[in-house]
Amino acid sequence: MFVLRLSSRCWTIPWSSRIGMRYSSTLKSTHFLLSNIRASGKYGMSSRDIRFKPVLLPVRTCFHPGATGLARDETGLKKDKEVTGKDMLKTMGEYIWPRDNPEVKTRVVAALSLLVTAKVLNTSVPFIFKHAIDTLNTANTLNLDTPDAAVVTLVSATLIGYGMARAGALGFSELRNAVFARVAQHSIRKIAQNVFRHLHNLDLAFHLNRQTGALSKTIDRGSRGISFVLSAMLFNIVPTFLELSMVCGILAYSCGPQYAAVAFGTVATYTVFTLAITQWRTKFRVHMNKADNEAGNKAVDSLINYETVKYFNNEDYEAKQYDKSLQKYETASLKTSTSLAALNFGQNAIFSAALSAIMVMTAREIMNGTMTVGDLVMVNGLLFQLSVPLGFLGSVYREIRQALIDMQVMFQLMTVDPKIKNPDSAPPLYVTAENAAISFENVTFEYIHGQKILNQLSFTVPPGKNYAIVGGSGSGKSTIIRLLYRMFEPTSGDIKVAGKSVSSVELESLRKNIAIVPQDSVLFHNSIKHNIAYGNLAAPEQDVFKAARMAELHQSILSWPNGYDTQVGERGLKLSGGEKQRVAIARAILKDSPILVFDEATSSLDSITENSIMKALGQATKGRTSICIAHRLSTVVNCDEILVLEKGRVTERGTHQQLLEIPGSKYAELWDSQQYVEDKQ
Numbered sequence: 260m261f262v263l264r265l266s267s268r269c270w271t272i273p274w275s276s277r278i279g280m281r282y283s284s285t286l287k288s289t290h291f292l293l294s295n296i297r298a299s300g301k302y303g304m305s306s307r308d309i310r311f312k313p314v315l316l317p318v319r320t321c322f323h324p325g326a327t328g329l330a331r332d333e334t335g336l337k338k339d340k341e342v343t344g345k346d347m348l349k350t351m352g353e354y355i356w357p358r359d360n361p362e363v364k365t366r367v368v369a370a371l372s373l374l375v376t377a378k379v380l381n382t383s384v385p386f387i388f389k390h391a392i393d394t395l396n397t398a399n400t401l402n403l404d405t406p407d408a409a410v411v412t413l414v415s416a417t418l419i420g421y422g423m424a425r426a427g428a429l430g431f432s433e434l435r436n437a438v439f440a441r442v443a444q445h446s447i448r449k450i451a452q453n454v455f456r457h458l459h460n461l462d463l464a465f466h467l468n469r470q471t472g473a474l475s476k477t478i479d480r481g482s483r484g485i486s487f488v489l490s491a492m493l494f495n496i497v498p499t500f501l502e503l504s505m506v507c508g509i510l511a512y513s514c515g516p517q518y519a520a521v522a523f524g525t526v527a528t529y530t531v532f533t534l535a536i537t538q539w540r541t542k543f544r545v546h547m548n549k550a551d552n553e554a555g556n557k558a559v560d561s562l563i564n565y566e567t568v569k570y571f572n573n574e575d576y577e578a579k580q581y582d583k584s585l586q587k588y589e590t591a592s593l594k595t596s597t598s599l600a601a602l603n604f605g606q607n608a609i610f611s612a613a614l615s616a617i618m619v620m621t622a623r624e625i626m627n628g629t630m631t632v633g634d635l636v637m638v639n640g641l642l643f644q645l646s647v648p649l650g651f652l653g654s655v656y657r658e659i660r661q662a663l664i665d666m667q668v669m670f671q672l673m674t675v676d677p678k679i680k681n682p683d684s685a686p687p688l689y690v691t692a693e694n695a696a697i698s699f700e701n702v703t704f705e706y707i708h709g710q711k712i713l714n715q716l717s718f719t720v721p722p723g724k725n726y727a728i729v730g731g732s733g734s735g736k737s738t739i740i741r742l743l744y745r746m747f748e749p750t751s752g753d754i755k756v757a758g759k760s761v762s763s764v765e766l767e768s769l770r771k772n773i774a775i776v777p778q779d780s781v782l783f784h785n786s787i788k789h790n791i792a793y794g795n796l797a798a799p800e801q802d803v804f805k806a807a808r809m810a811e812l813h814q815s816i817l818s819w820p821n822g823y824d825t826q827v828g829e830r831g832l833k834l835s836g837g838e839k840q841r842v843a844i845a846r847a848i849l850k851d852s853p854i855l856v857f858d859e860a861t862s863s864l865d866s867i868t869e870n871s872i873m874k875a876l877g878q879a880t881k882g883r884t885s886i887c888i889a890h891r892l893s894t895v896v897n898c899d900e901i902l903v904l905e906k907g908r909v910t911e912r913g914t915h916q917q918l919l920e921i922p923g924s925k926y927a928e929l930w931d932s933q934q935y936v937e938d939k940q
């Protein structure tokens with residue numbers, strides 16, 4: 260027994276003679292087997308089964324807003340359009356028949372031609388066999404002492420033809436798979452790329468409300484869903500219908516309409532039974548997938564929090580929580596396999612009954628002399644061949660349903676409209692050292708309706724000046740930066756850069772002119788050099804080193820064994836907080852924008868490093884407009900002006916000295932409390 264794990268599809272294939280062989284070879288040539296197959300023996304299935312274990316979101320969770328990003332919320336994204344089956348078919352049509360890609364079209368036509376050829380050859384196999392048997396039978400009846408050379412030649416030729424037809428049918432099927440694989444791969448790539456771009460275009464509000472992991476699963480499942488539906492249509496549904504019509508035609512022509520009626524009736528009964536049982540079984544599979552997801556999420560969450568688990572000695576608790584999900588999975592998995600056995604048995608019983616019935620009919624005709632033994636063999640062969648693709652009807656039906664759901668989720672995601680986008684024919688923003696002013700004019704903003712974070716906030720930072728914003732935690736300092744960068748739109752009021760409203764200029768040019776050192780510096784899972792160079796991917800190496808030097812990072816990097824090629828780990832986890840912050844500073848310096856924003860840029864640094872970086876930043880910000888957000892007031896004493904933020908408004912403003920001189924000022928209070936703490940240290 261072995262289990263095949265695919266990243267996102269789930270198949271349970273009975274290892275019943277040719278069925279398993281044929282279908283697994285069909286799948287092999289599609290993309291599904293290309294991805295992530297692992298052999299394992301841990302799930303208790305029948306020793307004659309191959310299971311393709313799913314990593315799927317259950318149907319219900321697929322529609323869960325949090326998982327899919329489809330919910331309307333207070334972030335103000337536009338209402339989604341309902342994606343209908345027609346929309347999905349249209350989109351699929353565009354991928355399978357792309358206007359600008361004749362190669363894909365040619366492949367589709369070639370795959371269809373190969374499909375028809377393979378089916379014609381396949382249906383002719385029992386026909387040829389019948390002729391061989393009849394010829395032998397006739398020769399036998401003649402009771403000749405020595406075999407007739409002509410008969411021997413004819414029978415041999417027919418049997419060789421039989422073998423060739425069989426091999427040809429399989430060969431053409433494989434060729435069809437190979438030809439179509441490119442179409443499937445092409446559509447997966449295209450759709451995944453389109454969705455990825457779309458996700459980057461969506462607002463920050465959208466991303467803050469969604470789990471990144473769920474989004475990436477949506478792309479993966481959706482694009483594979485498209486490919487699956489295309490492949491299932493071409494490899495299973497269309498060929499089965501084609502074969503059914505050919506078999507019914509042959510039976511009606513050579514044996515009589517009653518034979519065609521039995522074949523058709525069998526397929527109809529088989530189909531109804533399979534779909535009904537599959538429908539019933541789906542809930543077990545949904546539970547199984549849900550439990551599997553839950554277990555996966557628990558494991559990931561627990562491992563991500565590895566350090567926290569250790570700090571609080573909670574390994575046992577974590578293992579028990581994980582085991583709870585595994586238990587659910589085990590129960591659901593058992594139900595899935597038991598119900599599969601019922602399905603397999605029922606399918607087999609229907610076909611066996613039909614085979615017996617049709618053979619009894621033929622045997623009677625043989626005894627009446629109206630049919631030959633060859634006819635019996637042919638009828639048996641035709642019906643048996645038909646059972647092969649039908650063996651997968653249940654799983655194909657279930658998979659198509661799941662694929663359609665996955666596709667709908669993905670297409671729905673594509674209909675989410677970003678609220679923040681370029682206004683029509685927006686002009687680019689030109690910012691120079693002379694005009695780089697920033698002004699907030701009566702800006703009000705709320706993340707959640709009714710909860711004002713900024714309330715009629717107004718201030719102006721003149722070109723070339725260095726302003727600081729200070730205030731209690733949660734007073735809205737970082738929000739000001741988000742609004743300036745146009746990650747969010749103010750509820751009312753206007754924000755201007757270089758005299759132009761940020762909502763009226765080209766978004767890309769606005770963002771190009773502002774370099775930010777964010778509060779949380781998250782790094783890419785790449786080398787430290789790449790992470791610094793990310794500030795300007797076109798910058799020469801020397802500039803990257805220069806920026807690192809200014810951020811007090813160069814010497815530290817050189818002392819590491821791999822220097823600038825040191826990998827920083829996922830999200831920069833291999834670096835200390837201070838090192839990450841310095842990477843972020845170096846990046847911002849490298850971006851070389853006329854406006855610089857530092858959001859708690861030195862909060863994780865020791866005082867000595869902070870002082871030397873502050874000097875470097877003083878150099879970097881010379882002649883540029885900058886905003887510095889800081890809790891530690893000692894870092895902003897030299898700013899041209901300090902704004903004290905309280906309840907969404909600027910309540911005090913002035914230089915460090917001026918603010919200290921205001922009797923009972925909030926700033927003086929903060930300063931005194933920080934001095935007291937520092938003195939105590």
Ligand SMILES: Nc1ncnc2c1ncn2[C@@H]1O[C@H](COP(=O)(O)OP(=O)(O)OP(=O)(O)O)[C@@H](O)[C@H]1O
Nearest residue numbers: 467706707712731732733734735736737738739778
């Ligand atoms: N996406 C969001 N949705 C809802 N509320 C939010 C969101 N982001 C921030 N807030 C809330 O807005 C308020 C202001 O947050 P902001 O990050 O601007 O504060 P801050 O002054 O920078 O705080 P700190 O000094 O602690 O960094 C906080 O109360 C915060 O909880």
